[in-house]
Amino acid sequence: MEGDLAQPNVSAVRVFSQNVAKNALHVDALLSELRNKFDVIFLQEPPWRAIRRVPSTTNRQGDEIVGAPKHPDWLTVVRPPTNDEALRVLAYVHNRLTRLRPSLRRDLIDHRDILILSLFSEGRTINIMNVYSDDQHTAINLLAERAPTLPACILMTGDFNCHSREWDPSVPHHRTTAISLLDTAARLGLELTLPVNPGPTFLSHNVELRGSVIDLVFIKASESLVQPCRLLEWQGPSDHIPLASKFSLPSELEDFKRVSIAKGSDVETQFVEQLIGGIRSIRLETPTTIAEVDAMAQAVADVFSKAWSDNATEKRITRRSEPWWNDTCSETLLQYWDDKTPENWSTFRKATRAAKRKFFDAKIKEIAKTN
């Protein structure tokens, strides 16, 4: 289920779901630890608090910045809370799913307890749902009411705060709310799937109280790849145990590549030389008709496009690419990888420091000059 390395191509979406009890530190830890293990993180009761004050034009004390933890690898999908009410559901989508255009669907349900996330793949829409239902069963009742208007979903997970003998053997009853929940799920094309390692998902901090099952995973049977499981090691300080689930994508996602010519590189010099050579070879006659003007402009355009296609190379751009990195850095790093001697490590360090210095000195000079 987990532990597999970052795959170059994504064919399945791994979803992590937990009620984090407003613990910001735990969320920070999850975001950095789960980078390569999961693609979507669904949180219930996430932290949403003042982070720091920033200088403002209206307030001497500064404006407060309020928000949830952020991480450069994850896109925060959130319906910002209004009127100081607490945030109930939050989602993080990993950047490797950017090509699926993850979007928050406020047009379907605009409620603080339910978050519908859509992924668009090859003309198909994949809807996944993150739910937090409070002790009044607000979300369950709302879902039951709205189910006829909602599109089919692939996954619904979250903290339902609902007991039933259907998913918890220690509970004797199966009451109306639980029946209604199962009914709604069936309408959306989902099935309740119990974890591979069954057990309580809620363990109260009061040790005298018995654990119970209130976090559930509903998944479309045909899309489910592995049975969900409880991840005891990721519980953290929360009183809920996280759940992991996985579903397949209709088609494999390919990495995004871009063709480019690096600034200041030898390739760029070659590119400019080819441009100059090409334009020199254009016959120098004063065009007098529309066709001749078009032909001359086309000749110039052809020189430009040929020089580009001859020299541009494909480059993978990641969030971790550093702007100051240059060829010397790559070379020295490769040398170090070859033999792993401390001397080569120090040459690599020296190369990176020199590259950084050169890059930032140029940047500072540029700012100083243009202002």
Add this chain to the structure above:
Amino acid sequence: MEWVKGRKLPPCEAIQYNGQPCHTMPELWDALHNTYNSAADRPCDLSVLDELPDLPAWEWASFSALELMEALAACSSLSSPGPDHVTWVHLKKIVAEPQCLNVFIKLANACLTVGRWPKHFKESVSVIIPKPGKPSYSAPKAFRPIALLNTLGKLIEKMLSNRIQHDMIAYNIVDPNQFGGIRQRSTEDAGLYLTHLIRTGWARGLKTSVIAFDIAQFFPSINHDALMAILRKQGFPPLVVNFFASYLVGRSTSYTWNTFVSDLRLADVGVGKGSALSPVLSALFIAPIMKLFKLRAIRLGSTLLSYVDDGTAVLFAALGLVLEHNKTELFHFDRSHSDHNPPLDLGYTPYMGNRLLTPKTYWRYLAFYFDRKLLFTEHVRYYATKSFSTVQAMGMLSNSTRGLPPLEKHLLYRACVQVLYSPPRLTTGIRWIWWIPVDFWWIQQDYIMVIKRLQIYSVDSVDFWWIVVDFWWTSGGLLVDMVDFWWILNYGGLLVDCWWISGGSGGSVVDSGGFLVDSQL
């Protein structure tokens, strides 16, 4: 400084257009394309132009190599290239070869003499970026396209634009009240002109009221037929008019959104975004409206002032322009002590009957904050607080023992704070106080107090200490740093006294400060 501001949430909502969600990429491109080109095919009535006299046509000379070099020298080496990937830096290297330069000049001249704008120059890439600070990103209107054209075409446009800029003034085409898209006329001129009008009014015992209009989607809604008719009327050589007939049609663009790229789409509306000719063409388009207004309004005693699109409803409609009514603003300039601030019935929807246009207490126009008595306290307060907060944020970067060295702090200060409150922002306010007649010396005094309090005590003292703290005992190095503060001294003896106090508590600071004061005054 962007990094001290509040964080923005990335746009994560599904885009909807006309109430329908856009799920597939073609739907999304359609939504974006239609939003940015919505002004197509508005009817227009060109008979309004008949009131204006035809100006005689003038001669057209061909482009020289010097013109090309000058236009190219003004181009930033940092701007992104168009679809052919050739940047300004590359172009500068290419034209260094005389033979290549010759090819480009021949092509530029041929474009005008033949009256043809080749297809290659009409292609562009529109990068869709979210507009900052929107509460919701579910509508295409929350995004803006940045058009990137091919650089060679843009260079020829720039040369042509430079020519028209000159001819506009030389042949008296534009009205002196028109400020947008014209070289050497800035927002500051517009502000000064408005203050001048108000003050002359007051001197005659009149009160001045301002109604500000906003034209919706100005660039895309410029009608081609109307533009051609206007150009002919303004005496442009037939060859230039012919060129524009070819220039305005057949433009295409491909949209880029995140990592997605759309197919080429025809974008023929108005004048092209990202082109160097668009501001000039829009200025030429507004010019007859200004002239017509002048002709009709002589007996009304009102003036029309325009800055690009913040500029009378009938005339606009005749040329196919639509006013965005919810952005119409009313402001009365009144120096009496009464609080009389009456709303206005404009006589057309939505400001008719019982829904009147209510005046504002402060009016923001072209980054100036006007108040009713032209004291500019609000303006100074806004920009002083802004620069104060920036300086406060800079304090995070270093203290006396670690962090940025003074030289870099100095650079940072110049880059981030001086642009905020040195010319033309805060000092505009300062310069305007000299408009206050000497009879009203107490207002002048008041005003100077405001500046003293805000500028000297808040911004500069904090900033000054922050920069010089490392040079505490070295007067030589301090001088270098303080050269930047000289302009404060230029604003009169009063301010210098004040500055002395703020810098006077450290031994050597006084000496070198004193020396600097002497050398400057």
